[in-house]
Amino acid sequence: MTEKNNINYDVIIIGSGIIGTNIAYELSKFELKIALLEAKKYPASETTTGNSGIIHCGFDPSPGKLKAKFNVLGHKLWTENIFKKIIFPRQKAKSVVLAFDSEEEKIIYDLYKRGIINGLDPKNLSILSKKELKLAHPDVSEEAVLGLECLNSWVVDPVKAAYAFLEISRKNGLEFFSSSKVISISKNSQNFFLIKTESQNNPFFQSKIIINAAGHYADEIGKIAGFGEFSQKQRRGQYLILKNHPNIKNIYFLVPSKYGKGVIVAPRPDGNILVGPTAKENISKNKVNCLDFDLNEEIQKIGHKIIPSLDYSETVFALAGSRPIEAEKSDFVIKPAFNDPNFIFAAGMQSPGLSASPAIALEIVNFVKNRIDLVKKTELVETIEYI
Structure with a gap:
């Protein structure tokens, strides 16, 4: 050189x-x-580019991890500092994690405790009964039995x-x-x-x-x-983007799995609806944005589990993105x-x-x-x- x-x-x-x-x-x-x-x-x-575009409240990361510490601190910086100076597409939304059986109910309670340990304001975090869930979020599936609601998430254009x-x-x-x-x-x-x-x-x-x-x-x-x-290993997720559903103003999650926070149905700042992602492990670095159209049916099925009224005939496009995962911790x-x-x-x-x-x-x-x-x-x- x-x-x-x-x-x-x-x-x-x-x-x-x-x-x-x-x-x-x-x-x-x-x-x-x-x-x-x-x-x-x-x-x-x-x-x-292949990102859900959500500024999370911080109840999901395990306490003690850097992900937990910097999620909560980062959320505060976005909302109290950056949003006042830098204007880009965004909107405030509630996050709701949904449980569909007794095992998932346990996860809801664990996530609530985790959020409090991570430093979330208890005023912004609450557990909703089936009745409360239906009143507050009427488009959510009747099969959902419990919800964890956080009041101050955001959807942004990353x-x-x-x-x-x-x-x-x-x-x-x-x-x-x-x-x-x-x-x-x-x-x-x-x-x-x-x-x-x-x-x-x-x-x-x-x-x-x-x-x-x-x-x-x-x-x-x-x-x-x-x-x-x-x-690092790569975990690829695939999404479908649907035309605007007028009643979906908040972010709805299935309970987290070993692959991440859980599948979501969420609004985007442009008015469209995001459904996904899937989770496929150990993708090569040069294929992280490749689409697998065989997964569309899986995405549709999961989206309907959350919001039965989703109309997939209004699908605008699909996208894939991935997350670099540090392999050891x-x-x-x-x-x-x-x-x-x-x-x-x-x-x-x-x-x-x-x-x-x-x-x-x-x-x-x-x-x-x-x-x-x-x-x-x-x-x-x-x-x-x-x-």
């Missing part, structure tokens, strides 16, 4: 999904030279959120490079990272710090840099590399990664603060609208 051709930075972020762009947004508030590298032609075109974060970061000095897949990372004698990409225009970069927010490829980027500390990986504090991971970003992303970004800022003196910019673009 020819060092004289390198572009020099204080911080380089790899990956421009909702995690990478949120990190860029926070770091661009400081006097730093920052670049964001994206392998694809467009930002937010992988996990963020791609437009990521674009908004990217745009405001660029206004505050960030440089963005698309079609820049990282193919090698090394270090020079001055302890700077040397990064080579597949870009035809700007293939070489040099940086004091690397933040690895590369989604499905975060484990591979770690290995390229010499930090193969964990591995199934938790977020938010930390510096063991042998180099200047290489920082923001990986394993399964659900509730979207919900947690603002809190994850602030945690990454703290790691950077330990390595570089951070000086806040005196002039900042603080608001943006991306509709």
Whole structure:
């Protein structure tokens, strides 16, 4: 690698999904030279695109996990800070988890306890009897016997959120490079990272710090840099998008399974209805967005279990997305590399990664603060609208 051709930075972020762009947004508030590298032609075109688009309350993650901590903190940051400054499509909605038998009733009570342990306000979380459920949510199946309701979830457009974060970061000095897949990372004698990409225009970069927010490829980027500390597997989920159902204004879940939070029927900010996802394990990284049309019948069946009046003749399109799952603990990986504090991971970003992303970004800022003196910019673009 020819060092004289390198572009020099204080911080380089790899990956421009909702995690990478949120990190860029926070770091661009400081006097730093920052670049964001994206392998694809467009930002937010992988996990963020195939996302349910829900900012979760925080009752699902197991207490003690990073997912629980950052979900609750992230929800607070979205609602009390970011929503006031960054405008993108979103709407408030209730979340309702449904039980259909006595075993699932036990899960409902466990989720309630978990939510309180995780720090949710009890005023926003309640258990609904069958009668209360029918009164509050009349379109839900008559077969549902119990519900857990959270009052302050949100449905958002995660791609437009990521674009908004990217745009405001660029206004505050960030440089963005698309079609820049990282193919090698090394270090020079001055302890700077040397990064080579597949870009035809700007293939070489040099940086004091690397933040690895590369989604499905975060484990591979770690290995390229010499930090193969964990591995990820991919879990693909498939959704159907239906035309607007006028009575569906809230998010309805089946109880969680070992594969995640559970299948949902939920509104989208554009007025359409999301049904899904399925869950298929151990998908190769290059097939995470591939559709399996044989699954459509399964999605329809599960959606009808939740809302019997769903009309699948009004299906607009199908989409597939996947979650990178840290293989050992199934938790977020938010930390510096063991042998180099200047290489920082923001990986394993399964659900509730979207919900947690603002809190994850602030945690990454703290790691950077330990390595570089951070000086806040005196002039900042603080608001943006991306509709």
